[in-house]
Amino acid sequence: MKIGIIGAGNIGGTLVRRLTRLGHQVSIANSRGPETLAGLAKETGVRPVSATEAARSGELVVVTIPMNSIPRLPRNLFEGLPDSVVVVDTCNYYPQQRDGRIPEIEDGLTESHWVARQIGRPVIKAFNNIY
Secondary structure, eight states: OEEEEEOOSHHHHHHHHHHHHTTOEEEEEOTTOGGGGHHHHHHHOOEEOOHHHHHTSOSEEEEOSOGGGGGGSOTTTTTTOOTTSEEEEOOOOOIIIIIOOOHHHHTTOOHHHHHHHHHTSOOEEOOTTOO
């Protein structure tokens, strides 16, 4: 399977290691650029790319970045992607430690619905307990 991962932190790195071992073709992006992922690429065979390339490189796309970074993703990131491409959201909302307050979530909107609104695409919540 071809999989794109946006985010190379704890969850993204764990998924890359496991998915490449299972034989999947994985592309990964982070906020610092593909060149900063050379070590992970050498270790796992993952293909470092931009966020746009990661979003368009697979049958499955995993968004695994801090919640407060979601609005900074390119606005058209998922535009034109076939409906068959599944987007997985691993975000966890940490209002005190990292993300600040997100009023919609504070008012009861689920995290995954908030992410879906931000990226303009339905998401499935998964893997958010990997550390």
